[in-house]
Amino acid sequence: MRAEILSVGTELLLGDILNTNAQYISRELANLGINVYYQTVVGDNPERLKNAYNFALSRADIVITTGGLGPTKDDLTKEIAAEYFNKKLILDNKSLEEILTFFKKINREVSENNRKQAYFPEGCIILKNNNGTAPGCIIEENNKIAILLPGPPKEMVPMLNEGVIPYLKKFQDGTLISKVLRITGIGESSVDNLIGYIIDRQTNPTVAPYAKDNEVTLRLTAKANSEEDAYKLIVPVEKEIRDKLGDINVYGVENESVEEIVAKLLIENKLTIATAESCTGGLLAGKLINYPGVSSVFLEGVVTYSNIAKINRLKVKEDTLNKFGAVSSECAAEMAEGIAKAASTNIGVSTTGIAGPGGGTDEKPVGLVYAGIYINGVVKTKQLNLVGNRQKIRDRAVASTLDWLRRELIAYLNKDSN
Amino acid sequence: MRAEILSVGTELLLGDILNTNAQYISRELANLGINVYYQTVVGDNPERLKNAYNFALSRADIVITTGGLGPTKDDLTKEIAAEYFNKKLILDNKSLEEILTFFKKINREVSENNRKQAYFPEGCIILKNNNGTAPGCIIEENNKIAILLPGPPKEMVPMLNEGVIPYLKKFQDGTLISKVLRITGIGESSVDNLIGYIIDRQTNPTVAPYAKDNEVTLRLTAKANSEEDAYKLIVPVEKEIRDKLGDINVYGVENESVEEIVAKLLIENKLTIATAESCTGGLLAGKLINYPGVSSVFLEGVVTYSNIAKINRLKVKEDTLNKFGAVSSECAAEMAEGIAKAASTNIGVSTTGIAGPGGGTDEKPVGLVYAGIYINGVVKTKQLNLVGNRQKIRDRAVASTLDWLRRELIAYLNKDSN
Numbered sequence: 001m002r003a004e005i006l007s008v009g010t011e012l013l014l015g016d017i018l019n020t021n022a023q024y025i026s027r028e029l030a031n032l033g034i035n036v037y038y039q040t041v042v043g044d045n046p047e048r049l050k051n052a053y054n055f056a057l058s059r060a061d062i063v064i065t066t067g068g069l070g071p072t073k074d075d076l077t078k079e080i081a082a083e084y085f086n087k088k089l090i091l092d093n094k095s096l097e098e099i100l101t102f103f104k105k106i107n108r109e110v111s112e113n114n115r116k117q118a119y120f121p122e123g124c125i126i127l128k129n130n131n132g133t134a135p136g137c138i139i140e141e142n143n144k145i146a147i148l149l150p151g152p153p154k155e156m157v158p159m160l161n162e163g164v165i166p167y168l169k170k171f172q173d174g175t176l177i178s179k180v181l182r183i184t185g186i187g188e189s190s191v192d193n194l195i196g197y198i199i200d201r202q203t204n205p206t207v208a209p210y211a212k213d214n215e216v217t218l219r220l221t222a223k224a225n226s227e228e229d230a231y232k233l234i235v236p237v238e239k240e241i242r243d244k245l246g247d248i249n250v251y252g253v254e255n256e257s258v259e260e261i262v263a264k265l266l267i268e269n270k271l272t273i274a275t276a277e278s279c280t281g282g283l284l285a286g287k288l289i290n291y292p293g294v295s296s297v298f299l300e301g302v303v304t305y306s307n308i309a310k311i312n313r314l315k316v317k318e319d320t321l322n323k324f325g326a327v328s329s330e331c332a333a334e335m336a337e338g339i340a341k342a343a344s345t346n347i348g349v350s351t352t353g354i355a356g357p358g359g360g361t362d363e364k365p366v367g368l369v370y371a372g373i374y375i376n377g378v379v380k381t382k383q384l385n386l387v388g389n390r391q392k393i394r395d396r397a398v399a400s401t402l403d404w405l406r407r408e409l410i411a412y413l414n415k416d417s418n
Numbered sequence: 419m420r421a422e423i424l425s426v427g428t429e430l431l432l433g434d435i436l437n438t439n440a441q442y443i444s445r446e447l448a449n450l451g452i453n454v455y456y457q458t459v460v461g462d463n464p465e466r467l468k469n470a471y472n473f474a475l476s477r478a479d480i481v482i483t484t485g486g487l488g489p490t491k492d493d494l495t496k497e498i499a500a501e502y503f504n505k506k507l508i509l510d511n512k513s514l515e516e517i518l519t520f521f522k523k524i525n526r527e528v529s530e531n532n533r534k535q536a537y538f539p540e541g542c543i544i545l546k547n548n549n550g551t552a553p554g555c556i557i558e559e560n561n562k563i564a565i566l567l568p569g570p571p572k573e574m575v576p577m578l579n580e581g582v583i584p585y586l587k588k589f590q591d592g593t594l595i596s597k598v599l600r601i602t603g604i605g606e607s608s609v610d611n612l613i614g615y616i617i618d619r620q621t622n623p624t625v626a627p628y629a630k631d632n633e634v635t636l637r638l639t640a641k642a643n644s645e646e647d648a649y650k651l652i653v654p655v656e657k658e659i660r661d662k663l664g665d666i667n668v669y670g671v672e673n674e675s676v677e678e679i680v681a682k683l684l685i686e687n688k689l690t691i692a693t694a695e696s697c698t699g700g701l702l703a704g705k706l707i708n709y710p711g712v713s714s715v716f717l718e719g720v721v722t723y724s725n726i727a728k729i730n731r732l733k734v735k736e737d738t739l740n741k742f743g744a745v746s747s748e749c750a751a752e753m754a755e756g757i758a759k760a761a762s763t764n765i766g767v768s769t770t771g772i773a774g775p776g777g778g779t780d781e782k783p784v785g786l787v788y789a790g791i792y793i794n795g796v797v798k799t800k801q802l803n804l805v806g807n808r809q810k811i812r813d814r815a816v817a818s819t820l821d822w823l824r825r826e827l828i829a830y831l832n833k834d835s836n
Contacts, residue, residue: 015445027433281707282700301721
């Protein structure tokens, strides 16, 4: 089945908003094994919308539109779909009731325009909108399927997940199962060197690599008659990939983040932690605290931006600062140990570096960052040489330090259990 | 002039990446007064790419492609453009030299495939790529303009800014000037209520509102024979908008951020600051430190997630914690004052709240956050009732607290100068 995504909205053509809907829908369709051949964006212009709509339905079996279901006169997707399929728009009482209830809940008057949102092409499947006033719908006719979804992602996403994906599953030929492996510590080209032969060789599961900032992901997608059989196809290929890349580099699966893995390791092993940050200025603590429940182990974080704070809070020696400077392996070590002692934690983590744009020298250029990790009496430091603007350098310093912490924690716990 | 953006890449159709290029180019073209009628995404499939390319050039005057300029056999945009315009691909020696130099710099071998990147349709304008190996190009023929840009945003954006926008300016009819006003503290519907009549009435400058998380922006775009004349058209409309919305609510212009405004106020007035965060866990400090040069005034931040850290670090009274709890106005006040005293700063800012998903009660639900601001002897607190998931609540708490700090700073400085 060939699908096309048609996003409707002048704000997209003006570049005022990012088309996150097209990405979301494309990914979900890929997971269902439905090929998206085109994504098109068109404005709220009746003629161009009509042309784009007709053209999409001429070349695809399924056309999913987002947007143009609102209450204003610019919102025309339903009208144009009805015209294409030669259907009348008729009032759906249940939808009208839900719209009235919604407005009552948010304490606003219902305008005549909002009633328009309860009219649908005759005979369609109506998709309830639990997060807004615009219901969606599905029209099936002459081997074509038109799916009309609202534009705001917070309305579109739940409607797709709850109403559309279950509907589309019936067109699936076999069952598709995907598993995402998340990799840090080795770059895209190394991944390609190490497992390129698997990517090329495999057809079931397919192996699709994707490089993002600070990590590479591999999506393994298998097709079989049952979920169980599909999983069975993934297992040996996943094992081969993990062997080739090194299991420690495959930090997680699906949507796991490094901070989640770290937080879980800390909580499970009752290891308390505190952070002392200079150049990353709170972002490291912020990442760790993303994970709910971390409060039982994350006792304290400090942002010691000034030398005086490093001395007062962390007992960094004045001598160290004078001799090696704040951006040094020595300072990172004293910061990590200092915060662990001050907060009475098992673990202390530190960062100190030059995020730029100013402050760099030949000897200590912008992007030079030292991280320190103290775990129950042992302190280590690591030098990072990062590139990018201030924001990128700080983000990369946080990502590298967190991943290094993950590796150190696993090594510490393995040693401990021997 | 009608433009169309054609993004080439199967990874876009799979939903692996967001099409940020289309947004970026659309916005820049809007700023030039060039209308984008369609955005299309097509995969690396020769036939479909050819169809999409021909179709785009049949309905638009300018077609800008991104992607398909890489070294692999899947990268076909140049070949298809050359075929469309009936041009030969010929070697450009200067581009080849630059590619060779680039590979030398990153210490990698040049493959035969990379040489392909130095071939261009005869007679085109070549756009140098300072950030990668794929140069772009512009083909002008029969009143059609085809602009070929690389796919990676870090290569595409500089090439667009340096090579394409100056080129397109010659097709501009008059000069367009845009100014963006940034608004916090009042929502989209209130903005609409207060200045909707200006938005509806205005044609030159046009006034385009856009609501993002935590702020509303208004883009004023004026057209005149000179930049100076265009600015003159903006001045009275901007004044009327500021009067209606309240000048304090218009926190900045263009790309200014609230943290930038706050950091500048602190630096200019030599006011030192320290932060004490609970639920926002370092994100407030992280935002402030986004602004380079803030190190002269940002002396220290602490993340006091546990009660014991609040007591030890900030001298929050045990009695306060027992009587009112950590999430209370009283605790926020003691935290703000405590960090200012501990770090010997003029200003102390604190947050304490329930970011969820757990930890909420009927009395203190998820989303309840207290912020505290201490400025030279005076401490104030503010209750925030926020909605969203954990991440959103924390982001919104940071945004609200920073904006409140901006307002308090301005009030303090105004009082001081009287």
